[in-house]
Amino acid sequence: MMTSGIDLKYLTISQANQALNAGDYTSHDLTQIHLDAMAAERNLNSFITETPHRALAMAEASDKRRSKGESIGPLDGIPLAIKDLFCTEEILSTAASRALDGFIPSYESTVTNNLWNAGAVLLGKTNMDEFAMGSANVTSYYGNCINPWKASSGNLVGRDLVPGGSSGGSAAAVAARLALGATGTDTGGSIRQPSSFCGVVGLKPTYGRCSRWGIIAFASSLDQAGPITRSVRDAALMLAEMAGFDSKDSTSANLPVPNYVESLDGNIKGLRIGIPSEYKLGSMPDEIEDIWEQGRNWLLDAGAEVVDISLPHTKYALPSYYIIAPAEASSNLARYDGIRYGLRVEGEDLIDTYEKTRAAGFGDEVKRRIMIGTYVLSAGYYDAYYLQAQKVRTQITNDFNSVWKQCDAILTPTTPSAAFAIGDKMEDPIAMYLNDIFTVPASMAGLPAISIPAALNKEGLPLGLHVIGPAFTEQMVLRIAEVIEAAAEFTASPNINNIAAG
Amino acid sequence: MSLDTNTVRRIARLARLHIPESELDPLASDLSNIIGWVEQLSEVKTDGIEPMTTVVETAPHHREDIVNDGGNSSKVLSNAPDSIDGFYTVIKVIE
Numbered sequence: 001m002m003t004s005g006i007d008l009k010y011l012t013i014s015q016a017n018q019a020l021n022a023g024d025y026t027s028h029d030l031t032q033i034h035l036d037a038m039a040a041e042r043n044l045n046s047f048i049t050e051t052p053h054r055a056l057a058m059a060e061a062s063d064k065r066r067s068k069g070e071s072i073g074p075l076d077g078i079p080l081a082i083k084d085l086f087c088t089e090e091i092l093s094t095a096a097s098r099a100l101d102g103f104i105p106s107y108e109s110t111v112t113n114n115l116w117n118a119g120a121v122l123l124g125k126t127n128m129d130e131f132a133m134g135s136a137n138v139t140s141y142y143g144n145c146i147n148p149w150k151a152s153s154g155n156l157v158g159r160d161l162v163p164g165g166s167s168g169g170s171a172a173a174v175a176a177r178l179a180l181g182a183t184g185t186d187t188g189g190s191i192r193q194p195s196s197f198c199g200v201v202g203l204k205p206t207y208g209r210c211s212r213w214g215i216i217a218f219a220s221s222l223d224q225a226g227p228i229t230r231s232v233r234d235a236a237l238m239l240a241e242m243a244g245f246d247s248k249d250s251t252s253a254n255l256p257v258p259n260y261v262e263s264l265d266g267n268i269k270g271l272r273i274g275i276p277s278e279y280k281l282g283s284m285p286d287e288i289e290d291i292w293e294q295g296r297n298w299l300l301d302a303g304a305e306v307v308d309i310s311l312p313h314t315k316y317a318l319p320s321y322y323i324i325a326p327a328e329a330s331s332n333l334a335r336y337d338g339i340r341y342g343l344r345v346e347g348e349d350l351i352d353t354y355e356k357t358r359a360a361g362f363g364d365e366v367k368r369r370i371m372i373g374t375y376v377l378s379a380g381y382y383d384a385y386y387l388q389a390q391k392v393r394t395q396i397t398n399d400f401n402s403v404w405k406q407c408d409a410i411l412t413p414t415t416p417s418a419a420f421a422i423g424d425k426m427e428d429p430i431a432m433y434l435n436d437i438f439t440v441p442a443s444m445a446g447l448p449a450i451s452i453p454a455a456l457n458k459e460g461l462p463l464g465l466h467v468i469g470p471a472f473t474e475q476m477v478l479r480i481a482e483v484i485e486a487a488a489e490f491t492a493s494p495n496i497n498n499i500a501a502g
Numbered sequence: 503m504s505l506d507t508n509t510v511r512r513i514a515r516l517a518r519l520h521i522p523e524s525e526l527d528p529l530a531s532d533l534s535n536i537i538g539w540v541e542q543l544s545e546v547k548t549d550g551i552e553p554m555t556t557v558v559e560t561a562p563h564h565r566e567d568i569v570n571d572g573g574n575s576s577k578v579l580s581n582a583p584d585s586i587d588g589f590y591t592v593i594k595v596i597e
Contacts, residue, residue, distance in 0.1 A: 106577035319540040341581035355520035374517040390553030446557035
């Protein structure tokens, strides 16, 4: 779409910032064109709530600052989409659950507050899996979100594909050029997997890098907010504003926020990149193995060393995740009892009210995880399941700690496949869980990891590469990611109206 | 390990989830599959391994013991199902 000299097809946050500073157009223009694109692509169902009035008011305030020479940084006037897991003051915040029907927070999450203080503009709240539990955005109370990408050949032609999950709406909105960037949250892969499926960049920072305050909790020892963008540079720009110490989150890291953009110097000479043998699955499709090999060669060409490494407990990461995350979820979601806010279904007595409220408020996947979590924490099973899973988690973390003696970062594929069709993998929860097989280990160890679009497969769907680093090495992870981005030259975009018209 | 319908009924009660009788069997089968799959963890040797408590070690921080927020009763009550004189009112939750 071309209006007022704005071409959404190629625009990034850093380019938009330059254009705003040069006076080529205003934040109002930029915001309006995104609101129009959102309205034109409502069939994707990537937003639960659109906030056009708030967006235009924020854009006008930004334009006023800029006209007085008081721009407050690279995100000033940049329209963003926010995952509906972040509480936003006076704006419906649902976690895509009926349980939070009509919930309008009277407070703002720290991460979104940081973004507004940096001048960013709120376009709306994006669709997601209910309470961030899912890998296909099919568990949302508000209906599934659709991936803007379509298969160009093969048996997926003509079918709507999933955007991945749980941050499916955020990834779809960024891929479809409905927002310049978006926030996501990642518990076991919920930023990286949808970013891979939608051909965009998704960064999960180190656990504690971004405050969790005001983010509706799923699994508190794993949840972490991060950016979803169309370039690595944009991810660095957004992270710089999202990150930082927050006294309201006791697990927030009390460390200075480095200048992430400055560290993008393209120099990875001498860095040792680990290739973990345990990630080579017998069932891995050739296209995934090929892109992984391609990524390895790109890094070699850029002067990095490549070393074979072993992370022996990799295969246990997913099963231990599916004990720990549901256990924490069953505890976190105990608060949705219908008494103080959100949905209430009256029953015959108090217990019946609780049970009916929660049965009506939660969808099938959320109920399944609450049941698993309650079971593994119940008397007689706690040691065998929960405690054992926490010991395995220690060993997964120890694996990473010992491997950092041999390498500086790790390269893997982001996902074991490209996007699949809506409705597939629905019968078997474990088949759905396996989507996160490459992303969960870094989550279990709290490590920073990023997905970068690397290529299209033969069906014309995006595939991502995944870089993992030691705790708090986001600068290096972003630098490696930008080298991959430059080598991959991924310029494809989904063939949808608001892009095709440009 | 497979979960029978009685176990599922008991867990549903603990989790305060109303599960209709007709859904207990399919749910028991779903949960049994998941529990059966996570049971592979029992083959991991964990002798002498401490269970994870903090994934990324950060120094605990203290804040000044001062009042830094408050006076927001109308905001706090904005999601209340009902309120009287600045107090939250809910259905009777103590028998």
